[in-house]
Amino acid sequence: MLKKNRMTERFHMSRRTFLKVLAVGAVVLMGGGYLLRDRFLNDGNPSSTATDVIRGQRLPIPDLLTGTEMDGKRVYDLIMQPGSMTYVSGKQTATFAYNGNILGPTLLMHKGDEVVINVTNQLGEPTTTHWHGIHLPAIMDGGPHQRIENGDTWQAQYTIMNEEATFWYHPHLEGKTAEHVYHGLAGLFIVKDPQSELDLPDQYGTDDIPLIIQDKIFDADGSFNYPGTRFGVKGDQFLVNGAVTPVFDAPAQFVRFRLLNGSNARIYNFGFSDDRQFHQIGTDGGLLERPVPLTRLRLSTGERAEILVDFSGEENSQVRLVSFSSELDNINPIWNSNALDDSAFDIMTIDVKAATANPITALPASLASINRLQEGQAARTRPFVLEMGFSGPMTINGQSMDMNRIDQTIKLNDTEIWEVTNNSDLPHPFHVHDIQFLILTRDGSPPAENEAGWKDTVLVMPRETVRIIIHFSDFADPVKPYMFHCHILEHEDAGMMGQFVVV
Ligand SMILES: [Cu+2]
Incomplete structure (x- = not known):
């Protein structure tokens, strides 16, 4: 078996070389080359054919679900259902979502909480819901073995043992995860530690902002185009919390962004249009030991990062959240799925408005202690x-x-x-x-x-x-x-x- 794989690999090497030769030939013959390179070498991802995609709406903030208290437990209800959005003027886009029309509510939980989450599947087909990053018994994980048939409700029950961080939930059905997530099924968890005395922005939707970043392809009729290509589906329209390149009104103070790369395949290299410095304070599963100054943040699919950005004194100005994808190195260009891998593109515009009454005015010097396994x-x-x-x-x-x-x-x-x-x-x-x-x-x-x-x-x-x-x-x-x-x-x-x- 192993031997056979190696032989296949050699065959692929020669095919790659052949494609490289083809690419060089195309560039030489056509002069411009770029479009052709893209056409010959991309992995089959089409680009949007809809020309009137609606961009620049206000950033939607997913509802915050705090659960209801029942017998000492916090109970949350999620319903997976078909929905409809308008992304192209005058057209309807069929979606899947939790409790709404796109994505899902943010589940607020506290370390030590016993939680019960009722997940009802009304999609018309089986799926699952996985709690990405949460420490829990395997039977509660929501992976491929915890199938939820159409019409059924699956009850997940566990105690939150995780550190203060941002997690997420999404379908995980064998062979169908990509399609289900692409059509809109994903949501965030925020876990807070009641013991924490850190002074971090925590006004959800004001200075504590979830950003679920995804890319899609739109057909002229407004529908999501899911080509299902083998190497990974990369879109050419960028959605934050379900809106295409939206505008966020930021208060002129420290703002905490909870970034989730919820895309199927695209890796981002985040930064700001003015190359400003920001600080990363958290990784997937917890806070860092201290804020780390950055101007670029690489985030691959499934990863989260919490960052603090200081907009103090910037009222009435504008800056853009950008992915500087062309700076990502070490990716064999032959595998790039579209021209966007070779460029920088906008994710969101930030309009800085007046500060709130009692903003956080300084970065904490230290954040968390990490038990470093040796x-x-x-x-x-x-x-x-x-x-x-x-x-x-x-x-x-x-x-x-x-x-x-x-x-x-x-x-x-x-x-x-x-x-x-x-x-x-x-x-x-x-x-x-x-x-x-x-x-x-x-x-x-x-x-x-x-x-x-x-x-x-x-x-x-x-x-x-x-x-x-x-x-x-x-x-x-x-x-x-x-x-x-x-x-x-x-x-x-x-x-x-x-x-x-x-x-
Ligand atoms: Cu992979």
């Missing part, structure tokens, strides 16, 4: 090799996802090092369910300061090895597995996923 604590090291070619299976350690095969068995209370190697020419964000990990090394070097916090998803660039350290605690189940997978949703659906049990 390499010496690890019981073992497990290799994970991610592979894909132009065709053939997408694999981890040579195998595609099989719902009936457990790939890894881990002992409860063990600490392990997982060594993730990307043996392909596309970047892959590697996600592990249930736990938060720390990055030990990225290609042999310690991670950047803004990645040195709790993570559940880490981008592994082509030919790179990332070593992460994980402690498996609290929940064991010899039968029900958790998943590990690439968070490019089309790769996941194509088999770049495996299962582990904790026993």
Whole structure:
């Protein structure tokens, strides 16, 4: 099997070389070349044919669900349902959503809360809802094994043990995750620590702003175009909280943005149009030790980052949130799916307005203490090799996802090092369910300061090895597995996923 894979790989190499020659030829023949390169070499993602996409609406803020108190538990109700939006003048866009027409409400939870979430499926087809980043029993994870048939309600019940951070929920049905998320199913969790005495912006919708960033392709009739291409669907229209390149009215003070890359496949390189400095304060699963100054923030699919941006004294000015995608290096150009990978583009416009009454006026010097797991604590090291070619299976350690095969068995209370190697020419964000990990090394070097916090998803660039350290605690189940997978949703659906049990 392994031998066969290697042979396939060699064949792909030569096909890649052939395509490169074709590209160079096209450039030489046509002079301009760019469009042709794009047409010949893209992975099949079309671009929007709708010319009158409505942009520049006010940024929608998802409703905040605080749950209702019942027998000492907080109960939340989510209904997955078809909806309708207007993205193209005079046209209706059919969507899927939780409790509305696009995306879902933000679930506010507190560390220590016992929560019950009733998830009702009215989509007309089966799906699941996974709690991305949450530490919970495997049977409550909402992965491919917790199918919710159309018309059914699945009840998830667990205690919030996570640190203060931003998490999210989305469907995770075997083979259908990409399509379901693309059509609008995703929402955020905000976990707060009642013990925290940090002075951070926390007025939801005012100075504490969720930003779910996604890209889509629109057809002329207004519908979402989902081409389902193998390498990952990348759109050419950018939505924040379900609105295309919207405008956010920011108060002239420190604003906290909770960024989620909720896209199917696109990696962003966020920054601002004036190249201003901002501070990252949180990673996927917790606050950093101290604010980290940045001018660029790379965020792959599934990852979250909390940042603080200082708009003090900037009333009546404007700045744009931009993705400087062309600066992303180490991505083989042959794999780029569209011209946007080679450019910078707007995500959102920020109109700075008057400050609120009692704004946060300073950055905290320190944020959190992180229990740094040490390499010496690890019981073992497990290799994970991610592979894909132009065709053939997408694999981890040579195998595609099989719902009936457990790939890894881990002992409860063990600490392990997982060594993730990307043996392909596309970047892959590697996600592990249930736990938060720390990055030990990225290609042999310690991670950047803004990645040195709790993570559940880490981008592994082509030919790179990332070593992460994980402690498996609290929940064991010899039968029900958790998943590990690439968070490019089309790769996941194509088999770049495996299962582990904790026993
Ligand atoms: Cu991938």
